[in-house]
Structures are given as C-alpha cells and as structure tokens.
Amino acid sequence: MFARQRTGGLCPLAGTLALAISISSPSVARAADVDQLEAQMRTMQAQMRELQRQVDQAKAQAAAATKAHAAASKRAPADDLDLKVKWKGAPELSSSDGRFTFKVRGRVNVDYNGIDQDEAVTGRPDVSAVELRRARLGVSGTLFYDWNYKFELDFAGDNATIKDAFIEYTGLPVGIRAGHFKTYNSLEALMSANFTTFMEKAAFVEAFSIDRLIGGGLSHYSDHWTAEAGIFATAPEANQTTYLDDGTTYSARVTVAPINRDRQVVHIGGSMRHRDDAGNPRDGVSDPLFQYRARGADLHLADRFVSTPRIGEADTLWALEGAVVLGPFSLQGEYAQDTVETASALASADPTYTGWYVSGSWFLTGESRPYKDGLFGRVKVKNPVAAGGGGWGAWQIAGRYDVLDLSDQSGAIPSCTACGEQKTWLIGMNWHLNDYMRLMLNVNQSEIDGGINDGAEITGVGMRAQMDW
Numbered sequence: 001m002f003a004r005q006r007t008g009g010l011c012p013l014a015g016t017l018a019l020a021i022s023i024s025s026p027s028v029a030r031a032a033d034v035d036q037l038e039a040q041m042r043t044m045q046a047q048m049r050e051l052q053r054q055v056d057q058a059k060a061q062a063a064a065a066t067k068a069h070a071a072a073s074k075r076a077p078a079d080d081l082d083l084k085v086k087w088k089g090a091p092e093l094s095s096s097d098g099r100f101t102f103k104v105r106g107r108v109n110v111d112y113n114g115i116d117q118d119e120a121v122t123g124r125p126d127v128s129a130v131e132l133r134r135a136r137l138g139v140s141g142t143l144f145y146d147w148n149y150k151f152e153l154d155f156a157g158d159n160a161t162i163k164d165a166f167i168e169y170t171g172l173p174v175g176i177r178a179g180h181f182k183t184y185n186s187l188e189a190l191m192s193a194n195f196t197t198f199m200e201k202a203a204f205v206e207a208f209s210i211d212r213l214i215g216g217g218l219s220h221y222s223d224h225w226t227a228e229a230g231i232f233a234t235a236p237e238a239n240q241t242t243y244l245d246d247g248t249t250y251s252a253r254v255t256v257a258p259i260n261r262d263r264q265v266v267h268i269g270g271s272m273r274h275r276d277d278a279g280n281p282r283d284g285v286s287d288p289l290f291q292y293r294a295r296g297a298d299l300h301l302a303d304r305f306v307s308t309p310r311i312g313e314a315d316t317l318w319a320l321e322g323a324v325v326l327g328p329f330s331l332q333g334e335y336a337q338d339t340v341e342t343a344s345a346l347a348s349a350d351p352t353y354t355g356w357y358v359s360g361s362w363f364l365t366g367e368s369r370p371y372k373d374g375l376f377g378r379v380k381v382k383n384p385v386a387a388g389g390g391g392w393g394a395w396q397i398a399g400r401y402d403v404l405d406l407s408d409q410s411g412a413i414p415s416c417t418a419c420g421e422q423k424t425w426l427i428g429m430n431w432h433l434n435d436y437m438r439l440m441l442n443v444n445q446s447e448i449d450g451g452i453n454d455g456a457e458i459t460g461v462g463m464r465a466q467m468d469w
Helices: 002-075 203-207
Strands: 083-087 091-095 101-116 127-143 147-154 161-169 175-182 212-221 225-233 243-245 248-261 264-276 279-281 293-295 304-307 312-326 329-342 352-363 394-405 421-434 437-449 457-468
Touching: 127 161, 203 293, 203 329, 203 352, 203 394, 212 248, 304 421, 304 437
Parallel strands: none
Antiparallel strands: 083 091, 091 101, 101 127, 101 457, 127 147, 147 161, 161 175, 175 212, 212 225, 225 248, 243 279, 248 264, 264 312, 293 304, 312 329, 329 352, 352 394, 394 421, 421 437, 437 457
C-alpha cells in the first residue's frame, strides 16, 4: 500500500512539469520574434537617417551650384543672340532688357504729275512727267534707355541729301535734341509726309521756308499739351560752308488738346519763328537774303508763278493751327503770316505775307486719324489688302482750299514782278492698302491774281505710289 502511494505521488508532479514546459515554449518564441523585429526597425531607421542626410547634402550642393551660375551670368558678357524682334514695316531689333533698339527705316514715293500751266498767260509749257519724289534710307533707335538717335538720307534726284540727323536725351521731363531736324513751326510742316492727307504740303510751308536746320531744341510732350523751343543756324545744311556767319533762327511751338481720346481729338496750337540771314559769303558772291515763292497747283513738278526777289534780311513768322477728329471725319486748318525786314538798299517797305488753308477728309471704311504729341500719325487699316482673302484696305476722300498771298507792298519793292496771290483747290483720294502702303490721287487747280501771271489758271493731276518702313 505504501508503494502504490509513492508511485501515485510522483506521476502528478511529472505531469505538472511537462505541462509547464509545453505552455512556456510559445511565449519564449514570441519574445524572440519581437526582439528581432525591433532590431530590424532600428536598422531601417538608421538607413532612413542616412538617406535623409544624403538628400539634404544634394539639395545644398544644387543650391550652391545655382547661386554660382547666377553670379557667373551677371559677370559674363551678354549673349550675342540676346535679341527681341518686332515687325514695324521692317524688323526692329532690341535687347531683351530694352536698353538698346535698332531699326532700318526708309520710304519710296513714285510720282506722276500732269500739269496744264496756262502757257498762253505764263509762257511756261505743260508738264507730263514722273519722278522719284522721295527715296530715303536710314536708321533709328535707342541707346541705354534714354538716348534716341535718327539718321536718314534722301537719294531722290540722284543726289544724297541729309534729312533727319540728330541725337536726343529723354531721361528728363524735358527732352534735349541736337542735330539736323525740323524747326518747331506748323502742324502741316512738322508732320511726316508719310501721314499728310495730300501729296504736297500747304503752299506757305514752301514759301516761308519752314524746314530742317542745324541746331538744338527742348521739348515736353503729354496727352493734352506740348511745348517745344529751339535755336538753329539759319543757313540750310546744304549751304553750311557757304557763309562765314550762319545767322540765327529762333523757333517755338505750343499745342493744347482738351479732347484727346480714341477717334476723338480737338487740337489747338500756335508757333513763332524769327530768323536773321547769314552773312559774309566765302565766295563773295552768294546772296543770303530770303526769297518767298511756291509752286503752282501744289504739285512738285509745277513752276512757280508767285514769287518775290531776294529781299529779306530778317523775318518773323507767327502761325495758328487747329484740327478736329470725330471718328472717320477730320477737319484741319492753319493761318500763318511772315513779316519781312527788307534790306535797306533794296526797298523801304517791310511787307507782311500770309498763307492759310482749310482741309477736310473722310474715311469711307471707318478708320480714323491717330494723334500723339501734337501731331497726326500712321493710320491703322482695319482690313488690309492681302493675297488669299485680304480686305479692301482703307479708302479716304479729302478736299483742301489753300491760299498764299505775296502781294503786300509789291509796288514798293523793285523787281517784284511776280508778287501776287495764289488760290488753290484740291480734291484727293487715298487708298491705304495696309499700314505702310498707299496710293494717292490729287486733282488741283490754282488761280493767280496779280503780277505778270495775273489771270493764269494752273490745273494738274498728281498720282503717287508710296511705301515706307
């Protein structure tokens, strides 16, 4: 009995130990797995920190390289191809920062004039001829933002004549110009012939010699008013070596535009000029005195039927101007008077000569005359003529009445046999094929009163093919 009891006591203890071992084995395995996962995670975290360090280092190197490239670009000279190109009738080149611009410019005017010069009265035969009225080539542009330049030659008539040739500083409220350019007188005279309504400008512009001279000027331009003044040598550029004393010309112009908006303009202005003749000709023969004359029928190939002898040693010009634009309609007019101081050896009279005109125009196709800085400029054609489906271009009709009176005190001036008055009617039609090309037709008639050509009627037809760029 004793033996059975001992045997029965050991068996339960062994079972208990076996059960404990079997229960504890899975817990030990799980603990080992957790330690292994934690080790792997620590390894991955170390790798990620290393990768982040490498990324930050790469970013720093890239930023340093970008900064170094920018600094090198500032130090390096500009790229030879650092250009912008615009098309304004011809290519206009400019640097990308706008400091420099360069444009080749020019124009060609091919004219025909057919003129009945009333030979029975004037003794001058009729005209039927063509001419290259203008053939110009030049350059213009900007230097260092504020310096403008322009140089242009005219090759018409198989001669090279300097037209505009000046430099101008625009970095101040007042522009400063020096060179060969138009004196500050008359709306019609200052406008480019590219943009005038008729083939030739009003008769007083030629008669009173309102043109380019060598000198300097100041100017200020805004949307509603302009002011210009200058001092010039009196002798034209072509005669700049003829005289030892060039003489002096003073010129000024002021304009106001109380209304200046798209397709609506009211313009009022006035100008003056005083000039003294040149003196001391180098050859001892050339006559520096001023002469006053204009071509008949306002056509360039006509003869001059009102004209004075060379009489003026000084003169003073006053002029008023006005214009209105209402959409396609435009009205423009000017009045000018020139009081002459005659050479005392020739006459005791000091005549006052006058000229004036009134003109009107209408764009049948709806365009309008653009206005800027006291002048009218390039017409923007709505439907340009073009191959393969272009439009009709712009059509403009116009009329002008133009009067020049050189008859004042003619009886007191010796040899003033052609001193008289010229009254001219003009009717015109212009076909603008695009912004840079137009065809022009003028039908004109002048009546002469006074002088040896009294009663003459000069009738003419003018045609022009024009391109500019």
